[in-house]
Amino acid sequence: MTTSPVLEPVHRPEDGELVGHVSAGDAVTDDGRWTAHAVFGAPLRTVGTREEAVSFLRTRGLALLADRWTYTPADGEPRTAWLVEARPGAVVVRFGYDPASVPLTGPELARLTPA
Numbered sequence: 847m848t849t850s851p852v853l854e855p856v857h858r859p860e861d862g863e864l865v866g867h868v869s870a871g872d873a874v875t876d877d878g879r880w881t882a883h884a885v886f887g888a889p890l891r892t893v894g895t896r897e898e899a900v901s902f903l904r905t906r907g908l909a910l911l912a913d914r915w916t917y918t919p920a921d922g923e924p925r926t927a928w929l930v931e932a933r934p935g936a937v938v939v940r941f942g943y944d945p946a947s948v949p950l951t952g953p954e955l956a957r958l959t960p961a
Contacts, residue, residue: 939958
């Protein structure tokens with residue numbers, strides 16, 4: 847049985863803006879590494895220390911939301927996605943040139959990864 851990591855919020859000191867979350871270790875290896883997560887919880891980068899993960903989020907966390915992402919549905923091919931809105935536990939995306947926005951929550955968020 848796998849458990850979700852405990853996410854600790856990280857804020858910018860200047861204005862208190864949420865820039866992402868960090869989580870400690872790996873439930874299987876407990877290797878002492880830290881993972882930086884996007885505002886909505888997607889893992890972005892694993893580093894050696896909590897300080898490195900926090901620094902990464904404060905410098906790159908919000909900027910990465912503007913990059914291209916990949917969504918892989920359970921029953922289909924990976925699709926290019928752009929984030930329209932991101933908040934803890936949810937995002938709204940657009941796929942390719944389709945103007946329709948699609949909300950993603952829950953297990954669907956695990957299918958969204960940086961491109």
